[in-house]
Amino acid sequence: MLGHDTFRLRTPFEDLVVRIDRFAGPPSGEQRALARRAMSDLRFGVEGHDPGIVATAQKIVIALDGGGSFGLFSLRELGPLLIDASFETQLLRRLDEEFERGRLIVEREQLAPLTERRDLFEMPELGPPARQPVPETTFIAIRLVDQNAAPVPGRPFRIELPDGSSREGFTDPDGFGRVGGLRQDGLAKVIFLDVDELDFKSKNPVDRIIIPVGDEQESNEERLDDVRQALGKPPEETADQHFVELVLLDQDDVPIADELVVVVDASGHELIALSDEFGNVRVNGLIAGPVKIDLRNRDEWSLDEP
Amino acid sequence: MNDAADAPVPIKRLVGNGEHISLIAEEFGFARFESILEAQENASLRSARTNPHQLVPDDLLVIPDRESHAVDVPIDATSRIVIQRQRLFLRIKVLDLFGEPVASAGGRLETETVTIRVATDSEGLLHVQIPRNTKQAELRINDLVFTILVGSLQPESFTEGIRARLINLGCWAGQPQIDDVGTEGEFALGIELMQDELGLPVDGLVSSSFANQLLSKHGQ
Numbered sequence: 381m382l383g384h385d386t387f388r389l390r391t392p393f394e395d396l397v398v399r400i401d402r403f404a405g406p407p408s409g410e411q412r413a414l415a416r417r418a419m420s421d422l423r424f425g426v427e428g429h430d431p432g433i434v435a436t437a438q439k440i441v442i443a444l445d446g447g448g449s450f451g452l453f454s455l456r457e458l459g460p461l462l463i464d465a466s467f468e469t470q471l472l473r474r475l476d477e478e479f480e481r482g483r484l485i486v487e488r489e490q491l492a493p494l495t496e497r498r499d500l501f502e503m504p505e506l507g508p509p510a511r512q513p514v515p516e517t518t519f520i521a522i523r524l525v526d527q528n529a530a531p532v533p534g535r536p537f538r539i540e541l542p543d544g545s546s547r548e549g550f551t552d553p554d555g556f557g558r559v560g561g562l563r564q565d566g567l568a569k570v571i572f573l574d575v576d577e578l579d580f581k582s583k584n585p586v587d588r589i590i591i592p593v594g595d596e597q598e599s600n601e602e603r604l605d606d607v608r609q610a611l612g613k614p615p616e617e618t619a620d621q622h623f624v625e626l627v628l629l630d631q632d633d634v635p636i637a638d639e640l641v642v643v644v645d646a647s648g649h650e651l652i653a654l655s656d657e658f659g660n661v662r663v664n665g666l667i668a669g670p671v672k673i674d675l676r677n678r679d680e681w682s683l684d685e686p
Numbered sequence: 687m688n689d690a691a692d693a694p695v696p697i698k699r700l701v702g703n704g705e706h707i708s709l710i711a712e713e714f715g716f717a718r719f720e721s722i723l724e725a726q727e728n729a730s731l732r733s734a735r736t737n738p739h740q741l742v743p744d745d746l747l748v749i750p751d752r753e754s755h756a757v758d759v760p761i762d763a764t765s766r767i768v769i770q771r772q773r774l775f776l777r778i779k780v781l782d783l784f785g786e787p788v789a790s791a792g793g794r795l796e797t798e799t800v801t802i803r804v805a806t807d808s809e810g811l812l813h814v815q816i817p818r819n820t821k822q823a824e825l826r827i828n829d830l831v832f833t834i835l836v837g838s839l840q841p842e843s844f845t846e847g848i849r850a851r852l853i854n855l856g857c858w859a860g861q862p863q864i865d866d867v868g869t870e871g872e873f874a875l876g877i878e879l880m881q882d883e884l885g886l887p888v889d890g891l892v893s894s895s896f897a898n899q900l901l902s903k904h905g906q
Binding site: 413630644668680 | 714715716717718721752753754755756757758759760761762763764765766767768769770771773790791792793794803815828
């Protein structure tokens with residue numbers, strides 16, 4: 381709210397300022413057009429139960445009534461969660477009437493760039509969470525990769541600890557899984573719970589592997605080496621440390637989701653990835669050298685040179 | 687193995703209800719729908735459907751092969767890839783119950799994937815870009831709500847094409863896709879209403895003259 385009689389209507393489409401003028405005459409043609417836009421935005425927000433727009437609509441009506449009640453409802457006592465269809469209808473009808481009478485005036489507001497605009501309703505800023513000391517002494521790190529050595533993120537795993545207890549988690553975007561805060565040494569068993577869902581099948585089944593509990597405070601690369609060592613592979617210093625990132629958009633900058641991308645690294649190793657909902661693709665585990673990509677399900681595409 | 691056995695088997699795609707050529711082009715990754723229609727195997731369909739946006743369920747399309755090409759991208763960096771996609775536009779003239787344009791009115795169009803803010807011009811015309819794979823949308827203008835079946839309009843040479851145009855122009859002509867006697871009566875009534883509006887002899891029958899004038903009034 382800007383003042384007692386002035387309100388900002390923040391919608392997904394634009395920002396409008398609605399002002400109360402109790403002594404105004406019938407609206408002009410331009411005012412009617414702006415009022416229709418404001419009503420469209422209000423209707424969209426109120427019917428969609430947008431709490432910010434509902435609250436603003438309520439405040440406008442309260443202010444019009446001099447802070448009193450509206451119809452059968454005392455708006456001051458109503459929260460956004462208590463609205464029902466009849467309330468919405470009455471609220472919108474009342475606003476529509478006030479625009480029509482000219483008591484509500486709409487003014488355009490210069491739109492801020494999209495990146496600077498805030499969300500539809502204001503959220504209180506949260507401070508950083510209070511830190512609590514966690515007595516971690518040891519951890520277990522694993523990495524799940526497919527037959528092409530590409531990381532497999534978001535997969536549940538269970539780690540059975542030497543004392544018989546177990547801990548569960550999910551692999552991160554780089555295929556890493558980690559449980560910390562362990563106070564015991566010994567051998568642990570790692571189980572990937574839904575590995576059958578993956579398209580590994582008979583080619584390269586993922587084994588249940590046993591990994592020694594390691595020391596704390598290691599970097600991702602060191603964790604990766606731990607995993608390699610546990611799998612009987614020597615630590616690699618240069619291989620599999622490189623990546624490519626792609627952003628797939630159409631000519632109108634609309635992200636392309638679920639697009640299949642084939643990435644071929646310098647060794648001829650072929651990796652397949654899908655773009656996420658924002659059109660982003662990241663492929664890790666590449667060796668140094670030239671990388672080619674191919675969008676095999678598209679006929680016209682190109683690298684956008686800066 | 688001989689050459690014929692090695693040749694790729696062409697993909698055949700039957701058009702389903704409510705499907706249009708832009709949707710199918712997007713499904714198979716073609717930037718332009720013409721790339722599909724211009725395939726030699728689709729010559730007969732091309733001549734049968736003069737408006738490529740008005741395919742009919744069970745039309746058969748042969749999907750041509752795409753040429754694969756790879757490009758170099760920098761390693762350990764982010765690259766921007768631009769995929770070309772033909773734009774798809776919806777053009778609708780919004781009229782009220784009295785046939786007057788709903789001019790300079792705002793509203794919104796909800797497709798399966800996006801909600802778009804829209805506005806009609808001074809003649810009630812709405813012109814808006816929609817996702818290529820849209821099959822259905824709901825248009826809200828003022829208090830009017832329209833359900834729009836994108837790509838469902840059949841050619842005027844089909845009964846359903848005539849019926850849909852009559853309904854779009856405000857002449858109720860029975861439920862689409864139903865061929866019982868009652869509906870046929872409603873269809874004839876819709877034709878008579880439009881014949882009267884066009885100043886043609888009222889007989890409830892579809893002649894080529896009626897079809898042409900209906901097409902002209904409806905647009906497409």
